[in-house]
Amino acid sequence: MTNRLFNLIKNITPMKWHWILEHEGHKRYFANMSWMFGGQMFSLLISFFIGAWIARYLGPENYGVLSYSIAFVGIFGFVSSLGVDSILNRELIKTPEKRDELLGTSFRLKLIGGAIAFCLAIISVLLISSESRVKILVSLFAFSFILQSINVISNYFNAEVKAKNNVKATLIATIISSILKIIVILSGKGVIWLVIVFVLDSFWQGVGLIKAYRNYGLKIENWKFDNILARVILKNSWPLMLAGAASFIYLKIDQVMIGSMLGNYKVGIYAAAVKLVEVWYFIPAIITTSLFPAIINAKKTNDLIYKNRLKNFYILMAIIPIVMATLVTILAKPIIQLLFGFGYLESIPVLRIYIWSSVGLFLGWAGSQYLMSENLVRTIFWINLFSMIVNLGLNLIFIPFFGIIGSAWATLISYFIVPLVIFIISRNNYIKKQLYD
Numbered sequence: 065m066t067n068r069l070f071n072l073i074k075n076i077t078p079m080k081w082h083w084i085l086e087h088e089g090h091k092r093y094f095a096n097m098s099w100m101f102g103g104q105m106f107s108l109l110i111s112f113f114i115g116a117w118i119a120r121y122l123g124p125e126n127y128g129v130l131s132y133s134i135a136f137v138g139i140f141g142f143v144s145s146l147g148v149d150s151i152l153n154r155e156l157i158k159t160p161e162k163r164d165e166l167l168g169t170s171f172r173l174k175l176i177g178g179a180i181a182f183c184l185a186i187i188s189v190l191l192i193s194s195e196s197r198v199k200i201l202v203s204l205f206a207f208s209f210i211l212q213s214i215n216v217i218s219n220y221f222n223a224e225v226k227a228k229n230n231v232k233a234t235l236i237a238t239i240i241s242s243i244l245k246i247i248v249i250l251s252g253k254g255v256i257w258l259v260i261v262f263v264l265d266s267f268w269q270g271v272g273l274i275k276a277y278r279n280y281g282l283k284i285e286n287w288k289f290d291n292i293l294a295r296v297i298l299k300n301s302w303p304l305m306l307a308g309a310a311s312f313i314y315l316k317i318d319q320v321m322i323g324s325m326l327g328n329y330k331v332g333i334y335a336a337a338v339k340l341v342e343v344w345y346f347i348p349a350i351i352t353t354s355l356f357p358a359i360i361n362a363k364k365t366n367d368l369i370y371k372n373r374l375k376n377f378y379i380l381m382a383i384i385p386i387v388m389a390t391l392v393t394i395l396a397k398p399i400i401q402l403l404f405g406f407g408y409l410e411s412i413p414v415l416r417i418y419i420w421s422s423v424g425l426f427l428g429w430a431g432s433q434y435l436m437s438e439n440l441v442r443t444i445f446w447i448n449l450f451s452m453i454v455n456l457g458l459n460l461i462f463i464p465f466f467g468i469i470g471s472a473w474a475t476l477i478s479y480f481i482v483p484l485v486i487f488i489i490s491r492n493n494y495i496k497k498q499l500y501d
Contacts, residue, residue: 105346107231107238112343114242116403118258119336121249124407128332130255132323133201134262135316136193137185137208142312144181144209146173147305149219151297156223163220168287169294170216178209185209197255204259211266217273229279233272241265303445310448317452318471321459326467334468336404337414341422344388348381348429359433374434381430385422392419410468417472424479431486451481 119127152170156163185206189199218230244261274284319338323331359373392399396415400408435444455478462470 107234108343108346110238110242112339113403114245115339117249118245119332119339119408120405122255122332124332124336125329126255126332127335128323128328128330129195129197130201130258131319131335132328132331133198133205133259135319135323136189136198137202137205138312138316139309139320140181140185140188140206141209142305142309143184144174144178144212145305145308146177146298147301147303147308148173148177148216148297150304151301152216152219153223155297156220160223162293164286165288165290165293167216167220169290169297170219171213171287172289173294173297174213174216175210178211178213181209182206200256201259204256204263208263208266211263211270214270214273215266217277221276229276230273233269233276236272237265237268240268303442307445307448310445310452313452313456317456318459318475321456321463322468322471325463330468333408333410334414334471336400336408337411337418337472340392340399340403340415341419344385344422345425347384348426351377351381352429352433377433378427378430381426382423385426389419389422392416414468414472417469417476421472421476421479424476424481424483428479428482428486431483435486447482447485450485451478454478454481 118130122130148170152166155166159166186203189202193199193202218233221229241261241264244264245258248257248261277284319331319335322334359370359377393416396412396419400412400415404411432444455474458474458477459471462474464470466473
């Protein structure tokens with residue numbers, strides 16, 4: 065079946081796919097991407113339709129409370145991750161013999177980061193929010209930071225191009241979680257029970273990853289914490305941690321600001337449109353995770369092949385969101401009515417604007433991989449920081465005048481800043497190489 069997919073892609077696209085098809089190793093990358101895409105698509109479709117059912121069940125007001133709480137907790141996610149994942153993925157590819165030291169050290173760092181993020185989220189909500197429901201939901205949801213530390217195992221499977229193990233763990237977690245959410249809805253339970261189920265998602269996924277890891281004859285007991293390695297990882301990861309903070313803040317801060325300025329009902333309306341867009345965000349993550357190892361390997365051996373792969377990578381990451389955004393713009397009204405119901409009709413104009421931010425997101429994701437391959441880690445942080453500041457500023461200006469429509473425009477504009485700046489940087493680097501080589 066994989067060979068058929070290869071031949072189909074080769075025949076229908078004008079792009080030079082021979083850089084993937086040239087040997088069996090690249091077929092392995094494609095098979096890995098197919099597993100990730102298929103599994104994630106299945107999981108996200110289930111989660112999406114269950115999420116739409118939850119939105120209908122709760123109504124815009126309560127759905128707004130849920131969305132606000134999740135967005136609030138997410139702001140502290142950068143502390144939990146510590147920017148370790150990208151560095152860990154890269155180092156596992158470069159030095160697979162250090163697997164136990166890399167995984168053990170990264171796990172300990174993320175466990176500490178998760179505990180700190182948990183405490184920060186609780187302290188912040190107690191100081192900022194006066195609504196008891198929000199305080200309870202944030203406190204519950206923040207516990208997932210601690211549970212997510214075991215996900216370092218997924219980096220190992222990504223580096224070994226064995227993504228099917230991550231997919232299986234995600235599928236198990238999704239199925240269990242979906243069943244529990246349906247039980248909560250049918251039994252008429254409130255939003256607090258739903259958040260408990262959301263938190264348990266990380267637990268089920270962790271159990272699946274541990275089982276898959278052991279199936280390869282590997283033991284978590286062999287993991288080792290190395291102080292020197294920890295310092296090296298943190299030295300390299302802190303710009304990515306701050307970049308992740310800036311990235312997630314400008315991804316979710318709009319919902320927090322809408323909740324603070326316009327109330328929970330408007331958050332619920334806005335969040336419904338955002339959910340329809342974010343369901344596609346797994347695509348750039350899968351493509352970059354699967355193809356980035358091939359791009360890094362090309363950089364080591366042949367600069368011309370490296371540049372060709374990057375170019376085709378950018379083209380692919382532009383075509384997908386443009387097609388997607390065009391279709392969603394045309395079908396926005398029936399999509400909202402069908403999935404969320406007439407109570408969310410105000411989400412339609414928001415969706416038609418917000419969906420086009422995915423083009424900037426896809427291209428920004430691709431550009432960030434280029435910066436990673438060029439070891440311009442700190443540049444990623446400064447670009448994301450600048451985009452976050454623009455997003456915050458535009459939301460502060462637009463929301464009072466244009467409401468949730470203004471917030472959608474603020475997101476759209478800020479998302480296009482990242483690929484634009486990266487394009488300027490890459491062009492300048494190319495000109496410099498031409499002058500001095």
